[in-house]
Amino acid sequence: MTGTTDFTEYVNLAARALGAGVVAANDEWFAEKENLLKPEPPVFAPHTFGPKGQLMDGWETRRRRGASAEHPHPGPDEHDWAIVRLGVPGVVRGVLVDTAYFTGNFPLTGSVQAAALSGTPSVEELLDPAVEWTTIVARTDLKGDTAHTFEVTAERRFTHVRLNIFPDGGVARLRVYGEAVPDPAWLDGLTVDLAAQEYGAVAEAASDRYFSSPHHLNAPGRSRVMGEGWETRRRRDLGHDWVRVRLIGQAEVLAAEIDIDNYLGNAPGWVALVGRDASVDPDVWFELLPRTRVQPDTRHRFRFADVPPVTHVRIEVFPDGGVARLRLPGRLTEAGLAGLRGRLDVTG
Known part of the structure; x- marks a missing residue:
């Protein structure tokens, strides 16, 4: 077709x-x-x-x-x-x-x-x-x-x-x-980027993709120019922009790297992260990172402790602007690994 x-x-x-x-x-x-x-x-x-x-x-x-x-x-x-x-x-x-x-x-x-x-x-x-x-x-x-x-x-x-x-x-x-479709045997016991394209994570929804795609957020490598990240149009209301990322499976997120590389006059003022476990309740989101000031053209790193397992993470930018990359180091739970094993069985 x-x-x-x-x-x-x-x-x-x-x-x-x-x-x-x-x-x-x-x-x-x-x-x-x-x-x-x-x-x-x-x-x-x-x-x-x-x-x-x-x-x-x-x-x-x-x-x-x-x-x-x-x-x-x-x-x-x-x-x-x-x-x-x-x-x-x-x-x-x-x-x-x-x-x-x-x-x-x-x-x-x-x-x-x-x-x-x-x-x-x-x-x-x-x-x-x-x-x-x-x-x-x-x-x-x-x-x-x-x-x-x-x-x-x-x-x-x-x-x-x-x-x-x-x-x-x-x-x-x-x-x-x-x-x-990654090999769960490789991921078992490893700390990896839970948002990475190479392991099957997907930027599955976004509030805005006017200047560039949200799929750039979890692309491999660092961005080289402004156009290799996710950038929204300028907001003229009181709202804010966001991207929802489906992780490679249910997992424990240990840290986050939010990379504002190459965004200077169009960087967000603040960012936040929220998560959910869709296997428990897809409508309940909870805070991972409160609204936090970020700097232009800078990589920001945050560590988490005692975060409940999540299957999705939403990055929120206030009020608008560009983010080059989102990395979420962490480990798959046993349920997450089991889900990957089941998918591998189905697809061969």
């Missing part, structure tokens, strides 16, 4: 910042496979040539040829492919295949497959015929210079995807949106 969907609100599991990589491709004659995962939008500089032709910001293969002059075109099943290791394993909700700036050199059709492998498989292991590849996007027509979106309904946990293009051509970007 193509068209505008809301699955882009999920985490891009194929983000380089999460550790994703293009581990193999059968051909990358004109443009490198690694371009598929570049975070920035593709660009095009016409009449810019290298030894192999026009420089393209994407992955581009050479032209396939048939067996003879009498049969110069490749067979219907001949195709090129690239394999991507997801940054974090997860359930895929949607895929974006962008052929931006590929006009006379885009593939006719394409498909996407996914596989689940343990550990850190080598390229040789990924290419083993015994690997089970599940089709998550059936072979479909592609257009040039177009961002194609496809919803995915497979309720399985995958670690790798394979983009197939028929018979050849170029694709600028690939995005794989979904829900991270």
